[in-house]
Structure formats: structure tokens, C-alpha cells
Amino acid sequence: MPVEVSEAQVHEIVERWQRSESFVIEMLQDVQHEARHLPRSALEQISREVGVPMTRLYHLATFFKAFSLEPRGEHMVQVCVGSACHVKGAPRLVHACERHLGIKSGETTADGKFSLEPVRCLGCCGLAAVLTIDDELHGHVTSANVERLLKRFQKQEKKAEVT
Amino acid sequence: MAVKRLHLMVCAGTGCVSNKSMEVKAALETEIEKHGLAAEVDVIPTGCNGFCGVGPILLVQPDGIFYQQLRPRDIPHLVEEHLLKGRPVQRHLYTPPGEKGTIPLMSDIPFFHAQVLIALRNRGMIDPEKIEDYIAREGYQAAAKALTTMSPQEVLDVVKASGLRGRGGGGFPTGIKWESTKRAPSENGTRWVICNADEGDPGAFMDRSIIEGDPHSVLEGMIIGAYAIGATRGFIYVRQEYPLALKRFMIALNQARESGLLGEDILGTGFSFDIEVHRGAGAFVCGESTALMASLEGNVGEPRAKYIHTVERGLWNMPSCLNNVETWANVPPIILHGAEWFTQLGTGDVSENPWGGSKGTKVFSLAGKINNTGLVEVPMGITLREIVFDIGGGIANGKRLKSVQTGGPSGGCLPEELLDLEVDFDTLTAAGSMMGSGGMLVMDEDDCMVDFARFYIDFLMAESCGKCTPCREGLRNMNMILQRICDGKGQEGDIELLEEISACMIDAALCALGTSAPNPVLSTIKYFREEYEEHIREGKCRAGVCKALITYKVDADKCSGCTLCARACPVNAITGETKKLHVIDPNVCDRCGACYDACTFDAIIRV
Numbered sequence: 073m074p075v076e077v078s079e080a081q082v083h084e085i086v087e088r089w090q091r092s093e094s095f096v097i098e099m100l101q102d103v104q105h106e107a108r109h110l111p112r113s114a115l116e117q118i119s120r121e122v123g124v125p126m127t128r129l130y131h132l133a134t135f136f137k138a139f140s141l142e143p144r145g146e147h148m149v150q151v152c153v154g155s156a157c158h159v160k161g162a163p164r165l166v167h168a169c170e171r172h173l174g175i176k177s178g179e180t181t182a183d184g185k186f187s188l189e190p191v192r193c194l195g196c197c198g199l200a201a202v203l204t205i206d207d208e209l210h211g212h213v214t215s216a217n218v219e220r221l222l223k224r225f226q227k228q229e230k231k232a233e234v235t
Numbered sequence: 236m237a238v239k240r241l242h243l244m245v246c247a248g249t250g251c252v253s254n255k256s257m258e259v260k261a262a263l264e265t266e267i268e269k270h271g272l273a274a275e276v277d278v279i280p281t282g283c284n285g286f287c288g289v290g291p292i293l294l295v296q297p298d299g300i301f302y303q304q305l306r307p308r309d310i311p312h313l314v315e316e317h318l319l320k321g322r323p324v325q326r327h328l329y330t331p332p333g334e335k336g337t338i339p340l341m342s343d344i345p346f347f348h349a350q351v352l353i354a355l356r357n358r359g360m361i362d363p364e365k366i367e368d369y370i371a372r373e374g375y376q377a378a379a380k381a382l383t384t385m386s387p388q389e390v391l392d393v394v395k396a397s398g399l400r401g402r403g404g405g406g407f408p409t410g411i412k413w414e415s416t417k418r419a420p421s422e423n424g425t426r427w428v429i430c431n432a433d434e435g436d437p438g439a440f441m442d443r444s445i446i447e448g449d450p451h452s453v454l455e456g457m458i459i460g461a462y463a464i465g466a467t468r469g470f471i472y473v474r475q476e477y478p479l480a481l482k483r484f485m486i487a488l489n490q491a492r493e494s495g496l497l498g499e500d501i502l503g504t505g506f507s508f509d510i511e512v513h514r515g516a517g518a519f520v521c522g523e524s525t526a527l528m529a530s531l532e533g534n535v536g537e538p539r540a541k542y543i544h545t546v547e548r549g550l551w552n553m554p555s556c557l558n559n560v561e562t563w564a565n566v567p568p569i570i571l572h573g574a575e576w577f578t579q580l581g582t583g584d585v586s587e588n589p590w591g592g593s594k595g596t597k598v599f600s601l602a603g604k605i606n607n608t609g610l611v612e613v614p615m616g617i618t619l620r621e622i623v624f625d626i627g628g629g630i631a632n633g634k635r636l637k638s639v640q641t642g643g644p645s646g647g648c649l650p651e652e653l654l655d656l657e658v659d660f661d662t663l664t665a666a667g668s669m670m671g672s673g674g675m676l677v678m679d680e681d682d683c684m685v686d687f688a689r690f691y692i693d694f695l696m697a698e699s700c701g702k703c704t705p706c707r708e709g710l711r712n713m714n715m716i717l718q719r720i721c722d723g724k725g726q727e728g729d730i731e732l733l734e735e736i737s738a739c740m741i742d743a744a745l746c747a748l749g750t751s752a753p754n755p756v757l758s759t760i761k762y763f764r765e766e767y768e769e770h771i772r773e774g775k776c777r778a779g780v781c782k783a784l785i786t787y788k789v790d791a792d793k794c795s796g797c798t799l800c801a802r803a804c805p806v807n808a809i810t811g812e813t814k815k816l817h818v819i820d821p822n823v824c825d826r827c828g829a830c831y832d833a834c835t836f837d838a839i840i841r842v
């Protein structure tokens with residue numbers, strides 16, 4: 073999976089948001105979505121085409137959690153560490169994910185497959201503790217059953233790659 | 236559309252969907268097709284029912300039979316029994332915790348029984364992606380009434396008289412905010428209304444549920460507000476963690492435009508108004524009014540000082556009225572049924588002074604160590620005890636309640652002695668907590684109050700924008716002190732130091748993130764001081780949470796020798812043979828707690 077975005081794509085994104093300054097956050101989101109990070113070249117192009125300074129784009133890129141300057145993994149494992157999940161064992165859950173993936177929270181596996189991120193409240197407190205693997209939400213997860221969950225996902229992922 | 240005999244309302248809220256309610260829905264459709272019932276029975280996906288803990292949920296209407304925890308494989312039997320033979324299936328009905336008898340009717344279930352639905356009036360009743368469903372339940376009648384039979388001033392007067400106060404946290408009287416925006420000078424007459432759908436409070440999910448379940452209720456509120464204020468454009472700021480909410484808003488906006496409820500010359504009244512949606516990018520502070528507006532302009536979400544109010548100079552320096560999702564959703568029923576109807580519910584008297592009470596209802600998200608987790612809408616003035624024990628069904632697993640946390644990171648932890656507190660904006664503030672956006676987290680004896688204060692300070696430290704020194708440095712230092720207390724390295728005087736830093740932040744921080752940040756610390760010191768002292772003086776965490784102060788042990792009476800814990804242990808600290816007592820080697824154990832979660836006999840204890 074490439075972590076790049078072409079000049080034409082960036083141009084298309086800028087046009088999608090009518091070159092409007094008040095939509096630069098949306099533009100950055102779309103670039104992040106395409107390239108799983110914000111490449112410098114894309115920021116420079118947005119700066120040029122919309123007419124906002126690079127300092128401002130870097131300010132935005134480092135202020136909001138949705139953005140990263142380094143490529144994120146192909147798959148995101150987001151562990152909710154909100155208050156309801158905290159009391160239902162989220163700290164132990166994070167630890168178990170770190171152990172299983174062999175990385176610390178906030179890092180990406182060496183093969184670029186997985187990133188592990190703690191997030192503050194996914195708004196499903198009734199199901200605490202929760203985590204998401206990409207778009208799929210799992211409730212009532214504990215450090216004891218998370219390994220199975222991750223393994224199953226990794227297996228499916230391998231299968232999908234082969235076919 | 237032909238009227239069907241039965242409507243099967245499948246909950247399609249985020250919680251139920253993650254519990255595979257869409258597969259349940261597919262199974263229902265297959266079975267209905269198979270039995271040739273398609274002409275009589277309709278399957279409808281609805282918004283969140285609020286009782287997320289027992290999902291997936293299916294409500295059979297018009298009978299009101301409530302099914303819970305359904306799996307796709309339960310469906311063939313259920314369709315045959317209930318739909319063909321007319322016999323509700325006992326084992327999928329709700330049984331209250333600790334009881335034997337089932338409760339078939341939704342309206343009889345204690346969780347729903349004590350609720351009064353205004354903001355959540357359509358929950359579980361409509362397909363949120365169909366404007367016709369919303370209209371069928373009085374939808375857009377209030378907008379039509381306001382625009383065609385009332386003057387803007389009359390609309391404003393009703394909202395003022397209703398005593399509605401902001402549901403986003405501050406409890407500011409909505410009518411007054413609208414009036415100030417309306418009166419604020421604007422050279423070209425531009426005014427904005429804005430909907431705060433950033434919902435960043437960990438532990439709160441009512442806004443998400445309202446948007447996902449009934450997006451038109453928010454749009455209708457905004458149309459009415461814009462008309463009263465004289466705004467021509469509205470903005471919605473949704474947090475990016477809520478993709479489904481965003482999608483539902485987009486669908487609703489298009490439908491409203493197609494129906495002539497948004498755009499030029501709405502309902503032929505000459506009033507024009509439209510709404511655009513922006514996505515947040517993951518920053519708690521962007522829920523704060525000035526930070527939100529900065530972010531809408533495409534800047535980083537740093538708050539500014541508010542000696543100039545946003546109602547006068549907000550977004551692009553124009554008069555801007557920002558209200559929360561739940562606040563907007565309350566507006567249509569108030570216009571339709573009148574201020575008097577609304578003021579019948581709630582506390583105090585708002586006829587002279589808009590701050591004199593809290594009227595209407597509030598949606599709370601109940602979570603934590605409670606039997607019934609989910610969303611509840613209750614009249615203001617209900618006691619914490621009623622919420623926790625009557626609606627919430629009490630504490631899970633036979634444990635004892637320790638504290639109820641309200642208001643998220645800006646709120647505080649209340650002790651058991653305050654359970655009879657009548658919940659409203661002012662009583663909660665007086666007790667050292669806050670209504671906040673309505674998060675309500677119940678904690679039991681296994682939760683450490685020092686750890687919990689540290690948790691919130693950690694959160695706030697990470698989310699502080701760093702612009703003002705009291706907040707940035709205050710949180711960093713509080714975090715350091717709390718961390719060392721949790722690590723068993725606390726010192727005499729640490730509690731006083733926390734109080735001193737708090738006082739400084741309350742006085743000097745730029746925005747409410749900083750001024751309310753000390754609340755979790757101050758309230759836990761106030762009500763649970765002995766836990767702090769135990770940590771500092773005795774190196775003891777009575778709840779068994781603070782890693783540095785506990786050891787994991789196996790309870791010899793409960794251990795069955797099932798080997799689950801030994802297999803879960805990542806550092807091989809647990810030894811023992813099958814069917815024999817297991818032992819944890821404290822020198823090897825890294826206290827990760829994997830064995831604690833793995834054990835199904837409660838045999839792992841923390842001392």
C-alpha cells in the first residue's frame with residue numbers, strides 16, 4: 073500500500089474544498105487519508121494553491137491528533153482510554169496490545185502494517201472497554217481476549233493479501 | 236407506503252452495530268422473506284435506544300415487546316415463534332439483574348420507565364435516514380409554526396421563558412445567548428448560528444446518539460434559532476471520531492434542502508438559511524467556543540480571552556451563537572408545546588431570573604461499574620440515587636458504590652453520602668462537580684480515586700493547547716505530583732501543593748479547560764482525602780489499582796487450577812499444575828494484570 077499522494081490528487085482535494093482557507097483542515101484530513109501521513113510536498117502544494125503559509129499548515133499538522141508527519145500503519149488499532157474504559161481495564165488492554173504487536177502506543181510496526189494509538193473516548197461507553205481495528209468496533213474487550221481478536225484480524229489480513 | 240401489521244425496529248446505533256445488529260437485521264429479512272411475511276412485516280433500522288449494555292436490541296411495534304442480546308442464529312426461531320405463532324420468545328426478553336422473571340414490554344423495564352424523552356423523543360422510533368419518518372412524528376412542525384405564525388421576537392421570547400440552559404457544559408441560558416447575538420451590531424447584518432458537535436468529554440455520548448438517531452431534530456432547532464436571531468448561515472462542527480454522525484448529518488441536510496426546509500425562501504416565507512458541516516481533527520479543546528470558531532476558520536483551535544464575547548465577535552468577527560447538539564434538539568418541542576410545558580419539568584423558578592433553576596430534562600450517559608449502562612434522559616431534579624439504582628439497576632457484581640463522577644474532566648467525583656443530591660446545574664456545581672455534558676461514571680470499591688484524578692489530569696495535560704501558562708504548567712506539575720503519589724513516592728505537603736496549583740489555575744487560566752481542570756483533583760481531595768493520605772504515608776492503594784503499591788496473588792479458596800492465568804501471563808510468573816493451586820512469583824510478575832482479566836473465578840486478588 074503506497075503512502076504517497078500525487079500532485080494531481082492533492083490538486084483534486086484542494087478543488088474539492090473550493091480552495092477555501094476555512095477548509096484547510098478538511099484538505100489535510102483528505103491527504104492524511106490518502107497517504108496515511110502529511111508529506112511535505114503535499115503541504116507545500118496546499119500552501120501554494122490555497123495561499124496559506126507553511127508555518128500555519130505545520131501548526132495544524134502538529135496540533136490535531138488526526139494528523140501525522142510520519143506514515144501510519146496500514147491498519148489502525150485504536151484503544152479507547154476514556155474514563156469509562158479506564159475503569160474497565162483500558163490500561164491493561166493497552167499493555168496487552170503493545171505486547172502482542174511488539175510496539176509501544178503511538179508507534180507503527182516495522183513492516184508498516186499496524187499502528188497502535190490510544191484514543192480518548194469513542195463514545196461507546198456502554199460497551200467499555202472498546203477498541204477499533206480500522207473501522208470495526210469491538211466492545212467488552214479485555215487484556216485476556218484481545219490477543220485472539222488481533223490474531224484473527226492478522227490472519228484475515230494475510231489471507232486477503234494472498235488472494 | 237402500505238401500512239404493515241408489525242414493525243421490527245432494529246437498533247442501528249453504534250453500540251448495537253458493533254454487536255452485529257446489522258447481521259440480525261439481515262437474518263430477520265431472510266426469515267421474513269422465507270415465510271412470505273414481507274407484505275405484513277417491515278424491518279426498520281433505528282437510532283440508538285440507549286440501553287447499549289444489552290444490545291443488539293429489537294423492538295417489536297406496535298406491541299412494544301423488547302428483545303435483547305440477539306444473535307443472527309436466534310432469528311429463525313424468533314420469527315417462527317413470535318411472528319407466526321404470536322408467542323414472544325421468553326429467553327430473549329429482558330430480565331432485571333438478580334431476578335428471575337422477564338419483562339416483555341419496553342415501557343415496563345425500569346431502565347426506560349423513569350425516563351422522560353424530549354431531546355431523545357424519537358429514539359428507536361424512526362429510521363434516521365428518512366425525513367418522512369421524522370415528519371411523521373411532529374417533525375418540522377415547530378419550524379413551520381415559528382416561521383409562518385410567529386415573529387422572530389416571539390420565538391425568542393418562548394425560548395427565554397422556557398428557561399432552557401445550554402446542555403454543552405456551561406448551562407448558560409439559551410434565550411439570553413440568542414438575544415445577545417440578535418442585538419449585537421453587525422455592519423452587513425451577518426450573523427451565524429453554530430452547532431457544537433465536537434463532544435470531546437470522555438464518557439459522554441449523548442450528542443453522538445442524537446445525531447445518529449435523529450439528525451433532523453438538530454437541524455430543525457438550528458432553523459428555528461436562525462430565524463429568531465436573524466442568521467443566514469449555520470455551521471456544524473462534528474468530531475472526526477464520529478463518522479456515522481457525519482454521514483447522517485449529510486443525508487439529513489440534503490433531504491431538508493430537497494424538501495425546501497433549508498436554502499432560499501424556506502416554506503415560502505422569504506426566510507433563507509443554510510448549514511455547512513465541518514469536521515474536527517481530534518482536539519478536545521476545540522469544543523471550547525472560541526477554539527471551535529478558530530478551527531472553523533481553518534486555524535489551530537487555541538482559545539482566546541473572552542472579554543469580547545463570541546455573541547458579538549465570534550466566527551470571522553461576526554456575531555455568533557454557539558449551542559450544543561442537545562440544546563438545539565430541545566428547541567423544536569419547546570416551540571411546539573410552549574414554554575409552560577417545558578417549565579413543568581425541572582427545578583427552581585426561571586420566571587424572573589434565567590439562572591434561577593434548571594428546567595426540562597438532561598441526557599446522561601451512564602457508564603462504569605453499573606448494571607445498566609447506556610443513555611438516559613431524565614427530568615432535572617432527579618436524585619443521583621434514582622439514576623444509579625432505579626434506572627441504572629445498581630452496582631454490578633455485588634460490589635459497593637464508591638463514587639459517581641459527573642461532568643467529565645471538568646467535573647468532580649461525588650461520594651456515596653451525596654447520592655440524594657437533586658441533580659441540576661447549580662447543585663452539582665455547589666458540590667464541587669459539574670453537569671458538564673452529562674457523562675456519569677459510576678465507580679466501585681475497586682477504583683482508586685487518586686489514580687482517577689491522575690487519569691483526568693493526564694488527559695487534560697495532553698489536551699491543553701499550551702497557550703496560557705497556568706494551564707500548561709499547572710497541569711504538568713499536577714501530573715508530576717499525582718504520578719509520584721500513585722508510584723508510592725508521594726511526600727507530605729503534596730496535597731496542599733495540589734490545592735495551591737489548583738487555586739492559581741482557577742484564577743488565571745485563559746479558558747474553561749484550565750479553570751475547571753482542577754475539579755477532579757479538588758473534589759477527590761475533598762471527599763476522599765484519606766485515600767491520598769494512605770498512598771503518601773502508608774504506601775497503600777486500598778482499591779488495588781496503583782501498580783507500584785500492589786502485588787497480585789492467587790486466592791487459594793477460589794483457584795480451580797484451570798491454568799488460564801498461567802497461559803495468559805506474558806512473563807511466565809505463574810506456576811501450577813492442572814486442577815491444582817497456582818502461585819504467582821512476585822519477583823517475576825510485572826503486574827500487567829493479564830491474569831486478573833483472564834481468571835473466570837475471581838481468584839486473582841490485588842493486595
Ligand SMILES: Cc1cc2nc3c(=O)[nH]c(=O)nc-3n(C[C@H](O)[C@H](O)[C@H](O)COP(=O)(O)O)c2cc1C
Pocket residue numbers: 400401402403404405406407409431432433434435436519520521522523524525557558559560562563672746747748
Ligand atoms: C475544554 C472545553 C471543551 C468543551 N467541549 C464541548 C463539547 O465537546 N461540546 C459542547 O457542546 N460544548 C463543549 N464545551 C462548552 C462550549 O464552550 C460551549 O459552552 C457550549 O458549546 C455552548 O453551548 P450550550 O450553551 O448550548 O451549552 C467545552 C468547553 C470547554 C472549556
